[in-house]
Amino acid sequence: MLLSEFNDADGPAAASLVRVWADIPAWIEAVVAGRPYASVDELEARAAALAEGWDVGDLDAALAHHPRIGERPTAFGAEGDASRREQASMATAADDVTARIAQGNAAYEERFGRVFLIRAAGRTPDEILANLERRLASNADAETAEATEQLAEIALLRLRGALTDDRMGS
Numbered sequence: 001m002l003l004s005e006f007n008d009a010d011g012p013a014a015a016s017l018v019r020v021w022a023d024i025p026a027w028i029e030a031v032v033a034g035r036p037y038a039s040v041d042e043l044e045a046r047a048a049a050l051a052e053g054w055d056v057g058d059l060d061a062a063l064a065h066h067p068r069i070g071e072r073p074t075a076f077g078a079e080g081d082a083s084r085r086e087q088a089s090m091a092t093a094a095d096d097v098t099a100r101i102a103q104g105n106a107a108y109e110e111r112f113g114r115v116f117l118i119r120a121a122g123r124t125p126d127e128i129l130a131n132l133e134r135r136l137a138s139n140a141d142a143e144t145a146e147a148t149e150q151l152a153e154i155a156l157l158r159l160r161g162a163l164t165d166d167r168m169g170s
Contacts, residue, residue, distance in 0.1 A: 003043070003165050014035065015032050021047070051152040059151060068102075097126060097129055098125070101128065118150050121154075
């Protein structure tokens with residue numbers, strides 16, 4: 001979608017797009033309310049600045065329907081499509097890595113009470129597994145901070161994938 005189309009969209013349509021990036025109602029409202037944006041870079045900077053204020057409640061809300069890493073995302077529409085693209089590398093994961101990620105997911109959920117979240121795009125299954133195992137040793141506060149940072153990375157990648165500036169080179 002062109003940035004001008006996002007800027008000109010009605011509020012509910014714009015919010016529907018932003019919700020795919022991260023389903024955090026106050027953030028969605030603030031990103032949409034900041035329109036019009038002069039460039040995707042400006043929009044990304046605003047979205048990133050707003051994401052710095054996310055807390056554990058925002059994280060938990062955004063993860064309520066998030067698929068486990070390594071499981072085939074079942075959501076339909078733009079959010080499901082984004083998750084499938086982001087986790088595409090898991091399709092080539094070795095069976096032992098997939099099994100260890102599944103075990104790690106269960107341990108993570110038991111320890112932290114939420115699904116393990118990582119920006120999977122650009123990471124190999126082995127890198128995902130290494131991060132999962134490392135983060136299992138984190139304390140709750142450190143892990144909440146890291147998971148929130150990962151959520152912001154995912155949101156900004158989705159934003160970049162969804163919008164383009166109206167002029168090339170803008």
